[in-house]
Amino acid sequence: MFFADIHTHALFGVDDGAKTEKDMLAMVKAEYEDGTRLMCLTPHFHPGYYGDNRAAVRSAFETLLHYAEDELPDLELCLGNELHYSQDCVSWLRNGDCKTINGTRYVLVDFSHNEEERVIVRGTEELLNAGYRPILAHVERYNALRRRNPLLARLRDNGALLQINTQTLVGEWGFGMRNRCMRLLEDGLVSFVASDCHDMKNRGPGLSKAYEMIVKKIDKGYANALCMNNAAEIVHADTDGKDTD
Helix, strand or coil: CCEEECCECCCCCCCCCCCCHHHHHHHHHHHHHCCEEEEEECCEECHHHHCCCHHHHHHHHHHHHHHHHHHCCCCEEEECCEEECCCCHHHHHHCCCCCCHHHCCEEEEECCCCCCHHHHHHHHHHHHHCCCEEEECCHHHCHHHCCCHHHHHHHHHCCCEEEEEHHHHCCCCCHHHHHHHHHHHHCCCCCEEECCECCCCCCCCCHHHHHHHHHHHCCHHHHHHHHHHHHHHHHCCCCCCCCCC
16 A cells, blocks of 8 residues: 655745755655655745746756655656646646646646635636646635535536645644535545645644545545545546546
């Protein structure tokens, strides 16, 4: 058994995640020791907030690849971005400035926590209409979507996918947030559980605890899909978003 994590901020010096190379390697090693064998590095992307961090991302990723090749040879690494939604986001993706998950049509996208429902819906549909498969990052955080599971089901049926964070699921952000995650899981709306790890102190890795909770509260098959199989499937999808053989 292994875990696959499609939302991490372990690359150092590129966003609000790992600050130093030492921090990055500690986070990746912790993921590995927790059972992760497929890890997608998804630094934030929005020029207005993080500037042009593309060169720093490439450099940090190359450093990590060399480390993993020597120390963790069975760890598969891939690259993407967490796109903060903007009206310019489709052009950023088409120009290659913002990376999809491992070069596929899947794109991890987030919105401000207090964004209006209409903006989230419009942004999701805009990405779908442009041919991308948006993955709504930490969907449990969006206050406008609280108790809006029928709307989320419609977005999912149209092609969007939903991701929740390990820390919120296991209660580290409070029972209210945990309950939001549980309602999404019970309604079968979630496609991915991911760490969204930023550091080793406050927002560390750790899919195993979330996996065990889903096995206990929901179902082992669903836990396998959320923490392993679905992520592996999209990472190895072709550029049309279809599964590879």
